[in-house]
Amino acid sequence: MANTVKMLAKLGDGVAVVKLLISHPMETGNRIDEKTNKKVPEHFIEVVDCQHNGETVLTAHLGASISKNPYLSFEITGAIKGDTVEISWVDNKGVSGSGKTKVK
Amino acid sequence: MLLLDIGCTAAAADVDPDADLKAYRAYFKERFPHYGPEEFNLGMYNYNDDKRAQWEAIMEFPPFGMAVDRGEQLFNTPFNNGKTYAGCLDQGGIGIAHSYPRFDSKTGKVKTLSMEINDCRKKNGEKPLKLLKGDLTKILAYLAETSRGKPISITVPDDPRALAAYEDGKRNYFTRRGPWGFACFNCHWESAGKRIGPSELSPAMGQASNFPSYRSKWGAVGPIQRRYKGCMLNYGAKPPKVGGTSMNNLEYFHRRLSNGLPSNAPNNRP
Amino acid sequence: MASGNLEMKTVLFFLVILSMFASTGCSLLTGDVRQTEENSGLTGKAAEQTREEARQSLEAAMAAQNRADSLEGGWISTDKLINKAKAALARGDHALALKLAKKAKVEAELAYKQAKHERDHWLPPPYAR
Numbered sequence: 001m002a003n004t005v006k007m008l009a010k011l012g013d014g015v016a017v018v019k020l021l022i023s024h025p026m027e028t029g030n031r032i033d034e035k036t037n038k039k040v041p042e043h044f045i046e047v048v049d050c051q052h053n054g055e056t057v058l059t060a061h062l063g064a065s066i067s068k069n070p071y072l073s074f075e076i077t078g079a080i081k082g083d084t085v086e087i088s089w090v091d092n093k094g095v096s097g098s099g100k101t102k103v104k
Numbered sequence: 105m106l107l108l109d110i111g112c113t114a115a116a117a118d119v120d121p122d123a124d125l126k127a128y129r130a131y132f133k134e135r136f137p138h139y140g141p142e143e144f145n146l147g148m149y150n151y152n153d154d155k156r157a158q159w160e161a162i163m164e165f166p167p168f169g170m171a172v173d174r175g176e177q178l179f180n181t182p183f184n185n186g187k188t189y190a191g192c193l194d195q196g197g198i199g200i201a202h203s204y205p206r207f208d209s210k211t212g213k214v215k216t217l218s219m220e221i222n223d224c225r226k227k228n229g230e231k232p233l234k235l236l237k238g239d240l241t242k243i244l245a246y247l248a249e250t251s252r253g254k255p256i257s258i259t260v261p262d263d264p265r266a267l268a269a270y271e272d273g274k275r276n277y278f279t280r281r282g283p284w285g286f287a288c289f290n291c292h293w294e295s296a297g298k299r300i301g302p303s304e305l306s307p308a309m310g311q312a313s314n315f316p317s318y319r320s321k322w323g324a325v326g327p328i329q330r331r332y333k334g335c336m337l338n339y340g341a342k343p344p345k346v347g348g349t350s351m352n353n354l355e356y357f358h359r360r361l362s363n364g365l366p367s368n369a370p371n372n373r374p
Numbered sequence: 375m376a377s378g379n380l381e382m383k384t385v386l387f388f389l390v391i392l393s394m395f396a397s398t399g400c401s402l403l404t405g406d407v408r409q410t411e412e413n414s415g416l417t418g419k420a421a422e423q424t425r426e427e428a429r430q431s432l433e434a435a436m437a438a439q440n441r442a443d444s445l446e447g448g449w450i451s452t453d454k455l456i457n458k459a460k461a462a463l464a465r466g467d468h469a470l471a472l473k474l475a476k477k478a479k480v481e482a483e484l485a486y487k488q489a490k491h492e493r494d495h496w497l498p499p500p501y502a503r
Contacts, residue, residue, distance in 0.1 A: 131502060279496050293502065340451055
């Protein structure tokens with residue numbers, strides 16, 4: 001299956017800046033499909049869990065108001081080069097995905 | 105308004121793409137004497153510091169990253185018959201995007217990279233991909249990434265058919281369309297650096313080097329013909345068919361305006 | 375007329391609304407196209423004539439737009455007018471269909487004229503030669 005998460009974790013000034021892109025349609029459930037003229041059903045990420053060296057540092061509750069292919073950025077204090085940053089997401093249909101990178 | 109109203113069906117002998125490019129470069133040098141390749145490629149971001157800062161932030165981790173990754177995957181996936189795209193393309197497809205569109209002496213027509221991909225698919229028993237959205241745009245994003253930094257190199261060989269295609273592209277570029285009679289040059293030559301509505305206008309030289317580009321408006325990476333189409337629709341003109349002769353010739357002419365500038369694609373635009 | 379006032383006003387209100395529906399030929403009541411023709415004061419042959427006039431005008435507009443399109447010079451606004459004219463014709467509003475079709479034809483002819491002129495006389499501006 002295609003990888004859904006693209007991540008970058010860069011160290012600078014005592015904090016690791018993490019940026020990530022998640023490939024996801026983020027359908028609100030209100031958009032009308034031009035071809036069928038029906039509403040496209042809800043399909044959005046509910047929770048993103050972010051871990052630093054195995055420990056959860058951030059839990060983001062996204063929801064329908066976040067647009068397609070969400071971009072997230074956050075900072076981790078006390079990170080050093082080589083640390084592992086991992087994220088996992090789950091959506092309203094129970095589909096999940098994950099991504100991992102090392103702090104550069 | 106004074107306009108020399110001479111009929112302009114130029115014979116092949118009159119068509120001189122190199123002389124044209126010299127004149128065009130002289131014009132943009134006069135308009136923007138301090139611009140180097142970087143400034144031309146920046147385009148609209150030369151004229152708005154706030155937007156430029158946002159663009160710089162986005163480019164640190166650009167949204168087209170996913171398209172490039174997916175494009176690489178798609179490009180390396182063999183067809184049902186086991187063959188690959190690399191088998192059809194020069195240098196296996198790597199580092200060639202900056203030289204497209206090319207003139208195809210076999211067909212006597214301009215060939216875009218999109219056509220090259222779809223021809224490869226056809227040769228290998230696969231259906232062609234849609235031109236403006238979807239998998240093809242991701243493959244184009246990946247191939248463009250492999251050409252990043254290489255100078256745009258559009259050649260017009262000394263073949264009457266190539267010269268005619270170039271001239272047809274030129275015609276399309278300078279043709280007024282829609283209820284307001286806009287041609288490409290009205291906004292991107294004399295008015296480059298000014299605004300239309302809230303949008304800063306980029307100079308013609310340095311536009312094509314940024315394509316295919318991610319556009320926030322599209323929420324995806326798109327080829328330059330998608331932008332041609334959108335822009336014409338914006339001023340009320342029905343665009344020529346995407347992937348048709350006029351659009352391909354237009355791309356041939358317009359990309360050549362950016363000859364010599366480093367390929368800056370994929371990039372990010374509003 | 376203190377107590378009866380509201381009742382009267384309500385009845386009057388609905389009478390006005392009802393007559394509005396009847397006179398504008400809104401197909402809300404029966405959905406029948408003939409409703410419009412009857413209320414426009416024309417029946418039978420006269421109504422058919424206006425429909426035919428509108429139809430022919432629409433065809434002329436479409437032909438003019440095709441001509442403009444053949445030179446890749448059509449305007450979007452013309453397509454919009456043609457589509458509105460088609461819709462008006464379909465629901466029996468012949469007067470509107472005729473009006474829109476005529477407007478579309480004028481636009482399409484302008485667009486063709488523009489495209490033809492551009493084909494024959496396009497020229498880069500002096501600073502681009």
